[in-house]
Amino acid sequence: MIYTVTVNPSIDYIVQLPQLTLGTVNRMSYDTKLPGGKGINVSRILNQLAVPNAAWGFLGGFTGNFIQQQLAAEKITTDFTEIPADTRINVKIKANEETEINGQGPTITTAAIANFKAKFTQLQAGDIVVMSGSLPPTLAASFYRDLIPLIQARGAEFVIDTTGQALLDTLSAQPLVVKPNHHELAALFNVELNNDAAIVKYGRKLLALGAKHVLVSMAGAGAFLITEQQVYKSTAPQGTVINSVGAGDSMIAGFVGTFSQTHDPLKSFETGLACGSATAFSEDLADQAKIATVRQTIQISPYTDQLN
Numbered sequence: 350m351i352y353t354v355t356v357n358p359s360i361d362y363i364v365q366l367p368q369l370t371l372g373t374v375n376r377m378s379y380d381t382k383l384p385g386g387k388g389i390n391v392s393r394i395l396n397q398l399a400v401p402n403a404a405w406g407f408l409g410g411f412t413g414n415f416i417q418q419q420l421a422a423e424k425i426t427t428d429f430t431e432i433p434a435d436t437r438i439n440v441k442i443k444a445n446e447e448t449e450i451n452g453q454g455p456t457i458t459t460a461a462i463a464n465f466k467a468k469f470t471q472l473q474a475g476d477i478v479v480m481s482g483s484l485p486p487t488l489a490a491s492f493y494r495d496l497i498p499l500i501q502a503r504g505a506e507f508v509i510d511t512t513g514q515a516l517l518d519t520l521s522a523q524p525l526v527v528k529p530n531h532h533e534l535a536a537l538f539n540v541e542l543n544n545d546a547a548i549v550k551y552g553r554k555l556l557a558l559g560a561k562h563v564l565v566s567m568a569g570a571g572a573f574l575i576t577e578q579q580v581y582k583s584t585a586p587q588g589t590v591i592n593s594v595g596a597g598d599s600m601i602a603g604f605v606g607t608f609s610q611t612h613d614p615l616k617s618f619e620t621g622l623a624c625g626s627a628t629a630f631s632e633d634l635a636d637q638a639k640i641a642t643v644r645q646t647i648q649i650s651p652y653t654d655q656l657n
């Protein structure tokens with residue numbers, strides 16, 4: 350079973366306008382509200398892949414109710430911990446450029462934290478817990494790191510989608526997979542990554558520090574899968590990019606979903622690429638049909654320049 354953890358979910362309020370002009374009244378040409386937050390996005394894609402999963406985290410208020418209803422309509426299993434305050438609303442403006450305005454997130458009470466942590470006793474060997482997204486201000490910076498012993502005590506594995514020092518701090522606990530994009534990888538080591546050999550070299554450092562698998566995504570320029578045994582590169586599938594929100598979450602969902610069923614990193618990479626690109630080519634997150642179509646166009650080759 351896969352459990353996704355979204356401690357700071359959101360309603361993603363998607364707003365489209367021909368052009369955004371600051372300092373004036375702008376009129377929307379289209380708007381929609383989606384259940385959001387990185388772990389919730391992972392659950393929504395896992396559901397499209399028919400991979401059993403449950404979404405955990407904190408939800409509150411009318412915004413929390415909306416998310417709960419939307420996930421129920423998609424038949425996603427949820428076990429959120431209720432909080433008194435409203436879950437945040439994140440604004441995604443699609444105009445000449447994409448602009449995101451994300452909320453800080455509500456107060457999480459001490460009682461809610463205790464209720465949430467109590468859920469981890471139900472984990473079993475073989476389960477995978479995917480922790481993604483920002484922490485609301487009331488949660489300690491070490492919140493994710495502190496969950497790892499609760500997960501590992503039950504023989505379950507974890508995936509953490511974070512960046513910077515927070516990511517480096519979790520590597521020694523051996524996450525199943527990490528997925529920095531190439532900019533995040535460069536920032537982790539304070540270097541510039543100008544070619545494939547450099548990306549592979551620094552991706553392998555994440556393996557050496559403890560990650561079991563490393564994905565390095567490069568948006569429209571493709572991605573790498575780096576494991577102890579082999580390195581693979583894929584060009585990104587071609588298509589019209591409609592939405593980049595959630596492409597990274599979709600890639601993680603695809604990888605983890607297939608890995609949970611096959612333990613095959615290459616097949617998992619293929620599903621991850623298909624899900625990431627299918628979301629980039631969709632208005633909302635990708636659906637099953639789009640993922641299947643994009644999968645047929647994926648081209649992965651072994652990357653041989655591993656001596657650098």
Ligand SMILES: Nc1ncnc2c1ncn2[C@@H]1O[C@H](COP(=O)(O)OP(=O)(O)OP(=O)(O)O)[C@@H](O)[C@H]1O
Nearest residue numbers: 530566567568569572585595596597622625626629
């Ligand atoms: N322009 C694009 N064309 C094709 N595929 C894309 C494009 N952008 C993203 N993808 C797909 O999604 C995957 C993840 O995208 P990206 O590298 O942007 O991750 P990310 O930075 O974590 O994304 P985000 O934070 O925007 O969700 C890519 O490896 C690719 O498969």
Ligand SMILES: O=P(O)(O)OC[C@@]1(O)O[C@H](CO)[C@@H](O)[C@@H]1O
Nearest residue numbers: 359385386387439451482483595
């Ligand atoms: O503010 P965070 O938690 O870093 O990111 C939240 C968020 O931008 O991430 C998802 C896309 O990856 C969206 O659904 C959501 O609004």
